[in-house]
Amino acid sequence: xxxxxxxxxxxxxxxxxxxxxxxxxxxxxxxxxxxxxxxxxxxxxxxxxxxxxxxxxxxxxxxxxxxxxxxxxxxxxxxxxxxxxxxxxxxxxxxxxxxxxxxxxxxxxxxxxxxxxxxxxxxxxxxxxxxxxxxxxxxxxxxxxxxxxxxxxxxxxxxxxxxxxxxxxxxxxxxxxxxxxxxxxxxxxxxxxxxxxxxxxxxxxxxxxxxxxxxxxxxxxxxxxxxxxxxxxxxxxxxxxxxxxxxxxxxxxxxxxxxxxxxxxxxxxxxxxxxxxxxxxxxxxxxxxxxxxx
Numbered sequence: 001x002x003x004x005x006x007x008x009x010x011x012x013x014x015x016x017x018x019x020x021x022x023x024x025x026x027x028x029x030x031x032x033x034x035x036x037x038x039x040x041x042x043x044x045x046x047x048x049x050x051x052x053x054x055x056x057x058x059x060x061x062x063x064x065x066x067x068x069x070x071x072x073x074x075x076x077x078x079x080x081x082x083x084x085x086x087x088x089x090x091x092x093x094x095x096x097x098x099x100x101x102x103x104x105x106x107x108x109x110x111x112x113x114x115x116x117x118x119x120x121x122x123x124x125x126x127x128x129x130x131x132x133x134x135x136x137x138x139x140x141x142x143x144x145x146x147x148x149x150x151x152x153x154x155x156x157x158x159x160x161x162x163x164x165x166x167x168x169x170x171x172x173x174x175x176x177x178x179x180x181x182x183x184x185x186x187x188x189x190x191x192x193x194x195x196x197x198x199x200x201x202x203x204x205x206x207x208x209x210x211x212x213x214x215x216x217x218x219x220x221x222x223x224x225x226x227x228x229x230x231x232x233x234x235x236x237x238x239x240x241x242x243x244x245x246x247x248x249x250x251x252x253x254x255x256x257x258x259x260x261x262x263x264x265x266x267x268x269x270x271x272x273x274x275x276x277x278x279x280x281x282x283x284x285x286x287x288x289x290x291x292x293x294x
Contacts, residue, residue: 200215
């Protein structure tokens with residue numbers, strides 16, 4: 001990008017020049033036609049206007065408004081003469097130059113390739129990006145101590161993350177047994193006496209947003225089937241009861257002032273639905289409960 005010598009506004013200027021060079025013959029012909037119509041043909045605008053002016057000038061002594069019209073026509077004639085000169089200049093300057101056209105196309109190809117490579121919309125964004133890279137390279141070249149400081153800071157932060165992650169794991173391990181037993185009892189109350197709820201904890205290779213552990217909830221409604229991930233084995237009614245039990249525990253531990261259940265009764269009815277209602281009633285003793293149902 002340094003070698004390219006990028007300039008602000010260059011892309012638009014090059015595209016305009018390319019278009020003009022590509023259509024040089026048409027442009028020159030258009031200006032010649034315009035020049036002929038205004039000045040150089042036998043029947044042209046200027047001669048016609050001069051005739052009109054002379055005609056009105058001959059009667060202005062007898063009709064006052066004619067003088068005003070002649071003055072206005074004089075202004076138009078001056079403007080048309082100026083236009084004619086501009087047309088002539090442009091017609092002479094517009095020339096087809098294949099060498100220049102090739103240079104412009106090569107330059108445009110270079111700019112477009114750079115913008116595509118660095119995913120920038122125009123040369124202004126490309127220049128800003130180049131400046132950012134240059135600044136970063138300069139800082140890296142001239143401030144090795146900053147790099148070492150950042151490495152030290154990263155190591156300190158990593159140790160802090162690991163320390164907090166281990167404390168979090170210890171608290172999770174302490175809570176797992178109680179949560180498993182409590183949810184198993186609650187599920188039994190909700191008509192699943194053989195249900196088993198387990199929490200699977202695996203250590204991550206690297207810390208994540210939730211600590212050092214990968215947590216997965218396992219469930220089985222049948223004592224002859226080992227617990228598997230909830231999403232793979234729970235039916236609609238089982239999922240509803242599981243979610244009610246889990247959310248009730250979360251609300252209790254976090255002392256929530258309000259909890260919303262959205263169709264928590266999906267797939268259940270009769271006696272089981274009544275028991276779920278009792279659980280929500282109990283939960284409502286300490287929190288506002290909003291239940292969206294069928």
